[in-house]
Amino acid sequence: MTDAEYMNIWMRPERPARGPKPAYSRAQITEAAVRIADAEGLEAATMRRIAAEIGAGAMSLYRYVPSRDDLVDLVADRLMAEIDLEGIPSGDWRADLTRYAEGVRAMWLRHPWIATVHRSRTSFGPNQLLLIERLMGVLDAFVSIDENLSLMAILNGYVEGAAREEVSRAEELRRSGLSESEWMARSGPRIHQLLESGEYPIFRKIVMEARQPHLSRDDQFRYGLERVLDCIAAALPSTAEPPVAAHREGQQDRDD
Amino acid sequence: MTDAEYMNIWMRPERPARGPKPAYSRAQITEAAVRIADAEGLEAATMRRIAAEIGAGAMSLYRYVPSRDDLVDLVADRLMAEIDLEGIPSGDWRADLTRYAEGVRAMWLRHPWIATVHRSRTSFGPNQLLLIERLMGVLDAFVSIDENLSLMAILNGYVEGAAREEVSRAEELRRSGLSESEWMARSGPRIHQLLESGEYPIFRKIVMEARQPHLSRDDQFRYGLERVLDCIAAALPSTAEPPVAAHREGQQDRDD
DNA sequence: CATAACCGCGTACAACGTACCCAGTGGAGG
DNA sequence: CCTCCACTGGGTACGTTGTACGCGGTTATG
The missing domain is CATH 1.10.10.60 (Homeodomain-like)
Structure with a gap:
């Protein structure tokens, strides 16, 4: 009691x-x-x-x-306190969200074990609240609170999902105590067996691509992030256009 | 050994x-x-x-x-076997991805504790592989494998993030052994204190909205999902348009 | 039919979170 | 000043966990 x-x-x-x-x-x-x-x-x-x-x-x-x-x-x-929110919201929503996303990812990579702490244990802490406040503040002037929540769900889902993916491999290696090459040697037979079975043609493509990646992990993340931000841009009223077009420097429009 | x-x-x-x-x-x-x-x-x-x-x-x-x-x-x-993939890919990518997304969410709601099993423990199972194969097959004809992985990362991130969010509250209640009203009574003081402090104006908005939600949880999920699918549509070549416009029945284009 | 490889499972142990208890400590009231 | 007691750090102990080990029984194979 x-x-x-x-x-x-x-x-x-x-x-x-x-x-x-x-x-x-x-x-x-x-x-x-x-x-x-x-x-x-x-x-x-x-x-x-x-x-x-x-x-x-x-x-x-x-x-x-x-x-x-x-x-x-x-x-x-x-x-959560490790995520730098200095000056957010700044007025440039795209720059703000980019910085937030990369900050979250960087924090996950520094502390991969965060994947094992559950969401329900994360609520209402002061840093968590501050983060919500700042992040939601970025689009608060442009859209309704529902809309904002919906868009941030997409952004957060992407960021967290991508981070989880990157981190899970590292955690598995650490837990098993194996080195990358040892792990490959151990998993080799299974993967080989799957590829040889011919039942998984797309899985084969993924493995091949993973062996010779076109983009670094950083760039993969940024590429997907740009897509998500484009998606958010499409949902914003035209008044939300950033003042200058100084971002998206390294990335040009996709055309296959 | x-x-x-x-x-x-x-x-x-x-x-x-x-x-x-x-x-x-x-x-x-x-x-x-x-x-x-x-x-x-x-x-x-x-x-x-x-x-x-x-x-x-x-x-x-x-x-x-x-x-x-x-x-x-x-x-x-x-x-993973609970997610119905019958007939996927069907040729109608939008219908396929919608069914997949709702199937995943439904599975999460049936088994909320899935939030506590880590991604690294999920790899290379037969049902997991089948799911990858079918899901990636949906857009395989339209985009490169990198592009496909990038788009599915966005979709999966949204679906899993949204499911995690919905499920975390339920799990917290179960773990604490409290009823919804008991929980509200216990959390009331903390939330009240946060609202009264005046430091969290956007958090206040969120709480107010949560008290009188405009959309049901199902509709919130579908709303965000439509956004994600629009985002995917924008990344697809025009040849990927579905044969008939029989979907998106309950949802019309957004215009604020 | 002998044997080796498997079966179900009882016992036992280390590591975990933590309840309970104790002796010591230092600010508040006299 | 002294007295008191709400607090402190922490040792011991308990229940629960995953699981190593080894037993006696069973069955396909030689």
Whole structure:
């Protein structure tokens, strides 16, 4: 009855009124968890391991955080803070959304284990809220809130999906403890078997393309992103045209 | 050294050559796991619980599956089989992609816990491969494989992102064991505090809209989906126009 | 029919999150 | 100043998890 009344970590005050000074802090614990997760994956960031990292006893963490799940909430929100939103919205919606998208992707690549934290654990943190506020602010002047939500769902879906895709391979390698070449050697037989079966002609095309990619991963991401932004542009009123045509420099219109 | 040479579950044969007839099967175990996950979430589908469900001893499962993670691979692939791909590709790409998207979303809503299984655990299963083959086949005649991958990344990102969003609330409620009204009562103070602070004007708009939604969730999804399909249409050569204009019946062109 | 390869599964263990308890500490009230 | 008690860090212990190991029984193959 004393703890259950707090819905989530954001409602619970960090520091109480009286008593001795705490030796650690939520921020410090969160930082340690991120450090361990970066090095060995989120599943390695156990309560004991995190406590050891900051030189505390395992149970001491529970003075700062009610459960490991809540700690993961803190970690997830901490990651959101890495996305640079300085000056967004700037008035140039296309530049803003591009910067946002690349910022999110870069953060995912720095912390691939974010793929293993669930969306429901991400809500209502201060950095998460700030991000929503800034991102939704980009198109707020041009479209209704429904429209805005719909468009940002497309953008976020693309960005997160692409990041997930890129990151899943890396995570699989890390978990299995294999190197890229070892993994290829192990998967070779299966892939070969699939290709030889002749049942998967398109899968064959994908594998061939993957062996000799036309574009770097960065460029693949940017290419798809431009498409999504074109899609958003088509949904905007003409008043939303950016002041100067200084973007889309590296990318020209598609024509097969 | 005897097991480690198999990269994943799909390379390992289910049944060996000699010995007594197995009493169970991978399919049966997988089905039991899905049943438990549907009822109580994936985290409730422990090895002991699954074994009990089919009337086996806990360790018996390891005769069929090398680890729980591999069992989750089987489960993930089993879910893919629920997506109806009959007659896809049909020649009408827009109808095909619409049916695919709604099939994926429906599957997510039936099995919300799919949000907790990671992408890297999903690769190379037979149903997964069939799905790739069929889905990529829809636009294969019209665009290059790179272009196709790029467009499907946008579509899949939208579909999966939207499904994740819808499902996360439901999962949070289930995990906390609260009813919708209890949850609202618990979260009320936090949301109220955020709204009152005045720092989050757009978040306020979102909350207001969520209280009185203009569109049902189904319609919200379809609305965004139509946008994504329009985006794809713009990337296709004119030869890809569908034979008849019998779709998009409930949706008319956007004009603000 | 002997044998080796398989079966189901009971026991056991390490690692996890965390409940509970304790002794020590330091600001508030006298 | 002292006293008090809400707080602190953290050791011990428990229930649950995945799963290694080994047993005794079963069956296709030689």
